[in-house]
Amino acid sequence: MTRLNRRHLLLGGLATAGSAAGLLLFSRNGATAQDLTREDVLFDPDNPELGNPEGDVTLVEFFDYQCPYCKANHPILTDVVAADGNIRLVMKDWPIFGAPSVRAAQLALGAASLDAYETANATLMATEGRLDDALIDEALEDAGLDVADLQAAYQNDRNKWDGLIARNGRQASILGLRGTPAFIVGTALYPGAMDGEALREAIEMARS
C-alpha cells in the first residue's frame, strides 16, 4: 500500500497545484485538446448526476458496465460518496467491452429521462459476470424497471445520449486515459481502481 499512497500523495500535491489551471493542464496536446475545458469534463449538462448535486467536490469516474474493477469497487465508491455527503458524483459511460456494455449504458441513460438513473446504474453495476442482452434486461426488470420503457426513453433522446457517450470517449482519449476505471477528483486524474482510503485521500486533497 505504501507505493499507492505515495502515488496518491504525489497526485494530490499535483492537484493542489493544478486546481487553478484546471484540467487543461493535463491535456495540452494538439488541437482537439484546446477545445476541452474543465467544465466540459466535470459539468457535462447531459450527464446524470449522483451523490449531492450541490457538492463542493466533483468526482468523475470513466467506467464500463463490464469492467471488473469498476464494478468490484463501486460499492466502496458509493459508500464514500454517501458518507461524505458533499460530493457530486458523475459516472461517465465509456463502453470499452463491446456491444453489451453499450446497451447497458444506453438503457441506464434512458432511465435518466424517467428519473430512474440511480436505480439503473446501481443495478447494472451490481450485476455479476459478463453481460449479455438477456442478463441486462433481467437485472433491470428485477429492479422494477421496464426495459421497453428504458429503451423507448433512450430512443427518444437518442442523439443526446449517443452524443454524450461519444463525447466521453473523446474526452478519455484527449485526457490520455488508458482504460476503465479512471477517476477525476476535483481536478486530479487517478487512473485505475481506487480503494476507500485512496478515494478519501483524493477527496481531501481536492478540498485542501
Added chain:
Amino acid sequence: MKRRAPYSSLYRHAIGEAFRTLAMLLLLTGVAAAQETVFAQGEPMDPREAFELTVTAPPEGGRLLRWKIAEGYYLYRDYLSAKTADGASLPLETDQGVAKEDPTFGTVEVYYDSAEARMPAAAGPVQVTYQGCQEDGICYPPVTEELPALSQASSWSATNAPAGEPPVGGDASAPPAEPGEADAETVKAGTFTLADDAGMLGGLRDRGGATRVLLGFFGFGLLLAFTPCVLPMFPILAGLLAGQGEGMGARRGFALSAVYVVAMASALSLLGIVAAWSGQNLQIVLQSPWAVGAVAVIFVALALSMFGLYDLRLPEAWNASLSGAGSGRRGTFGGAAVLGFTSALIMGPCVTAPLAGALLYIAQTGDVALGAGALFALGLGQGVPLLAMGAFGARVLPRAGAWMDRVKLVFGFAFLAMAAWLAGRIVPPAAGLALWAALLVLAGVFAGGLDRLDAASGAGARMRKAAGLVALLSAALLGLGAASGGDDPLRPLAGLRVPAGGSAEAGQTELVFTTVTTVPELEAVLGGSDAPTMIYFTADWCVTCRVIERRVWSDRGVQEALSGMTVIAADLSDFDAGSQNLLDQLNSVGPPTMIFLDARGREAAGTRLVGEPGPEDVIASVRAVR
C-alpha cells in the same frame, strides 16, 4: 521473420504529452523530488507495451501471433479476434487460458506472461484486436493492430522454419485429432492429423449461454432457408396445401405449415439425439435403398391422389387410404407431420456448417440437450419462409374449379418428379434417365401435347400443346440417352458423343479426383503422395455436392489453386461401415466437407469447409496448406 506491429503513434504521443505535463507540474510543486520512478511502477503501461505483439510466419502457413505480457497484466482469451481488410472474421486458434475467478466478472479465461494465437492464411492485410487489463488496476479498451499483407514467399520459404522444428519422420504414433497437439507433432506419410477447431456451437455458448446458441442457430437456419437443402421442401409443402382444395384460409395454411416445419425441426433434433446415441449421422444412414425407395413410393402415392381425386378416378377405397398421407381432409395434420419429418431426413440430406457444428459438439461434449435444441432452432429458422408461404400462399391458391384441378395436376407432377429424383439415387443411372423420360411423356400427354387443335383454338390451348410437345421431345431425348447408356438428365446424349481428342477440350483442365471409400484406401493415396492434399466428402445423393461441382470445381481459379495437389474424393454414395469409419477418422459428419492437409498430412487450422463454400473459400483454404 519477425514483424513488429506498427504503433499508433498518435495515441502514444497524446499520452506522452499528458505525462510530460504531469512531470513538469511535479517539478514545479517540488513534491516530485526523486520520485519519478513512482509513475513507472503504478501508472498503467501503454497497452502496446503491456501486451507486446510479435508476428511470425510459420512454415505451415498463416501467421503466428505472440504476445509478451508484462507482469501484473493479463489478456482476455475471448476478446482476441482477427479480421480481414473487408471485415470477414478470421478464426484464431488459441490455447486454453488460465481460469480467472472474478466475483464481479464471473469466470473468464485469461493469459499471463504470454499468449499465442494461430491465424489461417488470409489475402491482404489483417486486423488483430486484443483486450486486457492491469491486475487490480484498469482495463484497456480493445487495441487493434493492422498487420501488413503476408507475402506468399515468407509463409513457406524453408529459411523461415523455426529453429526448434522437429525432424520429419519421428514419432507418429499419436492418433489424429488430439487437441492442440497438431503443431508439435511430426507426421509420417500416409497418416494425417486433424486441426482442433473450436466448434461454432461451443463458441456461441461460451459467449452467451444457451439463449445465444438457440438464437444463433435459428439465424443460421434463416440463412440456409433458400439453399438447395431446403428448396425441395417448397414444392412438397405447396403440394400439400394445394391438395387441401377449396376453402382453405390463411389460418389453416399457416397451421399446416407450422406442423410441417415443427416436424422438420424435430427430425433435425432427432439427428442430434441419434448422433449422441449411436455416433452416426442418421441422415446419411437413411440414404439406404430401402428408406429412399419407401419415400419415393410415398411421393408416387401422393401424386396419384392429386390426380386421382379428379382425373384418374381411383376407387373410393384407394382414395381414402392414400389421401390420409397428406392430401385429404382427415389426417391432414398427421400427413404434414410425416412429410415434414421425412423431408428433413431423406429429401434434402444436407450437411451444412451449423448441422456439422452441432453434431460434432454433441459428439465431443455429450451435451445432447443443447445440441438437439440448437438443431431444433436451426430447423425452425429454415422453416420461416415455409411458414410465410403457408400463411400467404394459401390465399393465392384458386378457390375451386378447373384452375384448381390444373394446379393439383402440376403438383402431382412435382411429386412424381420428387419420386423420380429419389429413385434415381437407387436405380442404375440409365434406369433413372428412363424414369425421367416416362415422367415427361406423362406430363406431355397431360399438358395436351397430343390433343388436336383446330382453327378456333385459343392461345392458351396452343401454348399448352407446345409445352406438351416440348416435354415429349425431351422425353424422346432422355429415352434415347437412357438406351445409349447416358446417365445425366442434363446431358442425356453424352454417351453418344465421340470422345474429342481435339484442342477444344484440352484447354479445359478438369480436376481429377482420386476416389476412395475406406480409410485404408485413403491412407494408401496419402502415403503415395508428398503434395498437399484436399479430401472432398461427396455422395450421389448429396444435393449440395452437385452445386459444388457446378460452381466450385469448374472454377478456373480453384482449378489453378488445386493444381499439383492431391485431390481425393471420399465417396459415401454406398454408405456402409467403411464409410462411417472414414467419417469418424476425419471427424466429419457427412458430405459435403472439404479437408485440407499440408504436405506433411496435417490439417491446417481454420481451413475445413463444410456445406456449400464459394470458390474463394476453397482458394483461401488451399493457400493455407501450400
